[in-house]
Amino acid sequence: MLRLENISWSTPDGVGVLNNLDLTVPDGKLIVITGPNGGGKTTLAKIIAGIYRQDGGKIFLNDRDITEADITERAKMGISFAFQQPVRFKGITVRRLIELAAGEKLPLDKICNYMSRVGLCAEEYINREVNSTLSGGEIKRIEIATVLARHSVLTVFDEPEAGIDLWSFTNLIKTFEDIRKNLDGSIIIISHQERILRIADEIAIVADGSIKAQGKPDEMMKLLLENNSVTGKCFKQEEMF
Amino acid sequence: MNEITKDLLREISDWDGEFKGAYNIREDGQCAGRVSSKNIKIESKKDKPGLEIFIAPGTKGETVSIPACVTHGDVDDLVYNDFFVGENADVIIVAGCGIHTETGEPARHNGIHRFFLGKGSKVKYLEKHIGKGHGTGLRSIDPVTEAELEEDSQLEMDTAQIGGVDRTTRITRAQLGARAKLLIRERILTEKDQNAKTDFKVEMNGKDSGVDLISRSVARDDSHQEYHSVIVGNAPCTGHSECDAIISENGKVDAAPELHARDNDAALIHEAAIGKIAGEQILKLRTLGMTEEEAEATIIDGFLS
Numbered sequence: 001m002l003r004l005e006n007i008s009w010s011t012p013d014g015v016g017v018l019n020n021l022d023l024t025v026p027d028g029k030l031i032v033i034t035g036p037n038g039g040g041k042t043t044l045a046k047i048i049a050g051i052y053r054q055d056g057g058k059i060f061l062n063d064r065d066i067t068e069a070d071i072t073e074r075a076k077m078g079i080s081f082a083f084q085q086p087v088r089f090k091g092i093t094v095r096r097l098i099e100l101a102a103g104e105k106l107p108l109d110k111i112c113n114y115m116s117r118v119g120l121c122a123e124e125y126i127n128r129e130v131n132s133t134l135s136g137g138e139i140k141r142i143e144i145a146t147v148l149a150r151h152s153v154l155t156v157f158d159e160p161e162a163g164i165d166l167w168s169f170t171n172l173i174k175t176f177e178d179i180r181k182n183l184d185g186s187i188i189i190i191s192h193q194e195r196i197l198r199i200a201d202e203i204a205i206v207a208d209g210s211i212k213a214q215g216k217p218d219e220m221m222k223l224l225l226e227n228n229s230v231t232g233k234c235f236k237q238e239e240m241f
Numbered sequence: 242m243n244e245i246t247k248d249l250l251r252e253i254s255d256w257d258g259e260f261k262g263a264y265n266i267r268e269d270g271q272c273a274g275r276v277s278s279k280n281i282k283i284e285s286k287k288d289k290p291g292l293e294i295f296i297a298p299g300t301k302g303e304t305v306s307i308p309a310c311v312t313h314g315d316v317d318d319l320v321y322n323d324f325f326v327g328e329n330a331d332v333i334i335v336a337g338c339g340i341h342t343e344t345g346e347p348a349r350h351n352g353i354h355r356f357f358l359g360k361g362s363k364v365k366y367l368e369k370h371i372g373k374g375h376g377t378g379l380r381s382i383d384p385v386t387e388a389e390l391e392e393d394s395q396l397e398m399d400t401a402q403i404g405g406v407d408r409t410t411r412i413t414r415a416q417l418g419a420r421a422k423l424l425i426r427e428r429i430l431t432e433k434d435q436n437a438k439t440d441f442k443v444e445m446n447g448k449d450s451g452v453d454l455i456s457r458s459v460a461r462d463d464s465h466q467e468y469h470s471v472i473v474g475n476a477p478c479t480g481h482s483e484c485d486a487i488i489s490e491n492g493k494v495d496a497a498p499e500l501h502a503r504d505n506d507a508a509l510i511h512e513a514a515i516g517k518i519a520g521e522q523i524l525k526l527r528t529l530g531m532t533e534e535e536a537e538a539t540i541i542d543g544f545l546s
């Protein structure tokens with residue numbers, strides 16, 4: 001279980017982004033966080049991963065106070081984070097990155113398994129460098145694959161659907177449904193996509209730097225569709241096909 | 242052959258007690274073993290130290306290794322090696338250099354290599370340079386490479402100098418005939434107060450010739466690197482050079498790429514980027530459980546691979 005208590009964070013220029021935010025993610029649950037652009041979702045994810053240091057508040061993982069733990073320590077405790085904007089590396093191959101994530105050398109069939117779960121054919125990609133020649137959708141999927149290769153107790157995916165084509169999107173949803181079925185930790189997905197919201201155990205709405213509402217998908221969807229002031233205009237309706 | 246030479250050979254070539262194919266081992270300025278093959282003849286130069294290597298036309302899939310090792314201080318080795326690659330040959334040339342000094346005295350290897358690539362020939366040239374041993378004796382490697390590429394020939398140079406060499410001046414010159422292609426991949430890591438200079442001049446004289454010059458370097462501690470490249474397009478041709486450098490601590494890098502278009506259909510591009518490791522790369526690897534130091538080492542390792 002992950003618990004955030006009273007978290008606040010301001011930009012280096014002193015603009016408040018997160019304000020006294022409280023969030024609980026129970027074990028074995030898939031929580032989808034949604035809300036308007038600029039509302040503070042990615043910031044929240046970075047606070048959880050330890051990339052940003054909160055100005056105030058406390059963070060607990062399974063009742064252990066991890067407030068002071070740094071990125072590396074949190075990663076070793078089993079917190080994983082798939083970036084909204086994946087990082088590129090000259091000279092590091094897809095295979096190497098996945099192995100770095102797994103913490104060990106992996107046989108080809110294992111790598112294939114992670115890659116096929118994000119709709120990529122391993123053979124075409126494993127020897128490619130994770131550099132700027134990969135397309136936006138490709139690197140996004142590789143980012144997800146590396147996180148799948150980790151042994152996580154809590155995984156945060158930041159807009160995993162962004163840049164991924166519609167056909168693959170359906171498969172990606174299946175991947176998340178699979179993960180959810182075999183969940184031995186908790187998952188947070190930050191998303192604007194209704195189909196991802198639909199597979200959540202709970203939805204949390206983040207706007208103006210705090211949790212505006214958290215609850216069952218049905219209730220939250222109603223709230224989102226009714227109340228534009230909660231969401232702003234970012235919330236996308238289900239795609240046409 | 243002494244033990245130090247054996248250790249150096251393992252690192253600079255894939256020597257495992259023997260070489261596959263023709264070879265010549267140079268140890269402290271002397272020949273420590275030579276074998277020619279049916280298609281690849283290695284002979285001593287008559288007028289100065291060094292070798293003449295004749296690769297018969299049409300030779301395919303053979304490798305020739307000519308490593309040079311300096312195993313103690315107070316050696317200043319100078320060698321001239323000429324490679325004559327016959328038409329349509331397709332071979333690999335492995336030419337590493339290892340320098341070892343313990344005594345505080347300097348050790349230097351200066352290899353002047355000339356390549357004459359016949360029409361339609363293809364050469365892959367692998368060169369690894371290392372410096373070993375303790376003490377303040379300066380380890381220097383100063384290679385000069387000159388290549389003449391005839392029509393339709395192709396030279397791929399893969400060079401690496403990953404630490405241990407205190408001073409290096411690398412000079413590379415090439416002349417390209419019609420449709421000839423030159424591909425250079427150079428990797429250099431300097432640390433402590435090491436100094437590396439690299440200087441390329443490629444002249445594309447034949448129609449549709451092309452060069453792709455990729456240099457990756459890392460300058461750490463108080464080391465200093467200078468990169469200078471000149472690409473001249475005298476004919477319709479394509480030239481691309483890319484110089485990417487990572488600096489850390491007080492490392493310094495000067496990059497001065499030059500492009501000279503002397504033909505209306507010469508298309509020349511240069512890209513250069515110098516900077517420290519991107520902070521987000523370190524963050525990403527830390528989210529996979531690495532410490533900052535491990536992340537940096539991994540990034541540099543990949544960058545120079």
Ligand SMILES: Nc1ncnc2c1ncn2[C@@H]1O[C@H](COP(=O)(O)OP(=O)(O)OP(=O)(O)O)[C@@H](O)[C@H]1O
Nearest residue numbers: 011012017035036037038039040041042043044084
């Ligand atoms: N390092 C930073 N420096 C300055 N401002 C920042 C920084 N990080 C985040 N912000 C600001 O904080 C606010 C929240 O950003 P955040 O990325 O968390 O939004 P988000 O909810 O993820 O939005 P989106 O849906 O567009 O991804 C934005 O106004 C953003 O500009």
Ligand SMILES: [Mg+2]
Nearest residue numbers: 041042043084
């Ligand atoms: Mg975001």
